[in-house]
Amino acid sequence: MSKSKLTLTAAESVACCSPVLTDPMSEDRAERIAPLLKAIADPVRLRLLSPVAAHEGGEACVCDLNDAFELSQPTISHHLKVLHEVGLLDRSKRGVWVYYRVRSRALGDSATLLAGVGR
Amino acid sequence: MSKSKLTLTAAESVACCSPVLTDPMSEDRAERIAPLLKAIADPVRLRLLSPVAAHEGGEACVCDLNDAFELSQPTISHHLKVLHEVGLLDRSKRGVWVYYRVRSRALGDSATLLAGVGR
DNA sequence: TGTCAATATTGACGCATGTCGAAGTCGAAG
DNA sequence: CTTCGACTTCGACATGCGTCAATATTGACA
Numbered sequence: 001m002s003k004s005k006l007t008l009t010a011a012e013s014v015a016c017c018s019p020v021l022t023d024p025m026s027e028d029r030a031e032r033i034a035p036l037l038k039a040i041a042d043p044v045r046l047r048l049l050s051p052v053a054a055h056e057g058g059e060a061c062v063c064d065l066n067d068a069f070e071l072s073q074p075t076i077s078h079h080l081k082v083l084h085e086v087g088l089l090d091r092s093k094r095g096v097w098v099y100y101r102v103r104s105r106a107l108g109d110s111a112t113l114l115a116g117v118g119r
Numbered sequence: 120m121s122k123s124k125l126t127l128t129a130a131e132s133v134a135c136c137s138p139v140l141t142d143p144m145s146e147d148r149a150e151r152i153a154p155l156l157k158a159i160a161d162p163v164r165l166r167l168l169s170p171v172a173a174h175e176g177g178e179a180c181v182c183d184l185n186d187a188f189e190l191s192q193p194t195i196s197h198h199l200k201v202l203h204e205v206g207l208l209d210r211s212k213r214g215v216w217v218y219y220r221v222r223s224r225a226l227g228d229s230a231t232l233l234a235g236v237g238r
Numbered sequence: 239t240g241t242c243a244a245t246a247t248t249g250a251c252g253c254a255t256g257t258c259g260a261a262g263t264c265g266a267a268g
Numbered sequence: 269c270t271t272c273g274a275c276t277t278c279g280a281c282a283t284g285c286g287t288c289a290a291t292a293t294t295g296a297c298a
Binding site for chain 3: 061062063066073074076077078080081093095096097098
């Protein structure tokens with residue numbers, strides 16, 4: 001990322017500074033991390049992640065995802081937006097189509113975080 | 120109840136069968152896992168886990184937790200119940216006091232699951 | 239320019255959830 | 269048996285969230 005950003009996504013807030021272990025998590029940190037977990041904690045969004053990751057080249061077109069779910073197109077669009085906003089999905093528009101890509105680093109960081117909370 | 124349970128906690132549903140990797144997560148599985156993640160995806164509950172894990176002997180009394188938060192006692196009790204119901208916290212009553220203990224296995228399993236979704 | 243197709247946004251609806259005060263339960267100790 | 273203290277449950281309130289239909293936007297192409 002060349003340009004300087006002023007705000008961090010939830011995923012980026014997770015990435016740094018690790019030791020959540022024994023000492024209690026600060027209120028501030030919890031408030032920043034919760035949205036990320038909340039984004040994943042939805043059945044539809046959970047199911048959205050793997051098809052994207054599994055697709056050719058690691059990215060999937062929205063149209064493919066629409067077909068794979070029995071939900072309205074706006075609803076899928078909404079969920080993708082949520083995942084994008086917390087930094088779990090990258091978004092790139094090519095022509096009329098929009099492709100999403102999993103930021104596996106962010107996902108891995110949240111997993112690490114989770115593992116660290118309890119031990 | 121001494122043994123044989125008919126229903127699994129959300130945490131137990133996560134434990135078995137791993138490969139969420141490339142093939143998409145089934146709707147059924149997603150519906151069972153989401154509540155577990157949803158339970159952790161709250162700032163207060165996130166902050167509740169580490170003090171419990173860090174306490175003497177890995178368990179903490181509700182009274183200790185009440186003092187550590189600026190929330191009403193019923194609210195803390197509610198959050199502990201949520202964490203308990205999804206299988207992340209064990210609950211044992213000794214005398215007048217109630218002690219909660221982190222089931223680190225369950226927490227670890229959800230972390231593993233999360234790591235597996237994106238790659 | 240105008241039309242069509244792919245996504246996004248808006249607005250509205252109902253349901254879920256976090257919070258509190260008040261009341262209920264359940265041991266322990268007089 | 270009565271009282272007290274530690275929790276839990278209940279009822280109510282406000283806010284948040286998933287969903288859809290309708291509408292807007294954007295790019296390709298005739």
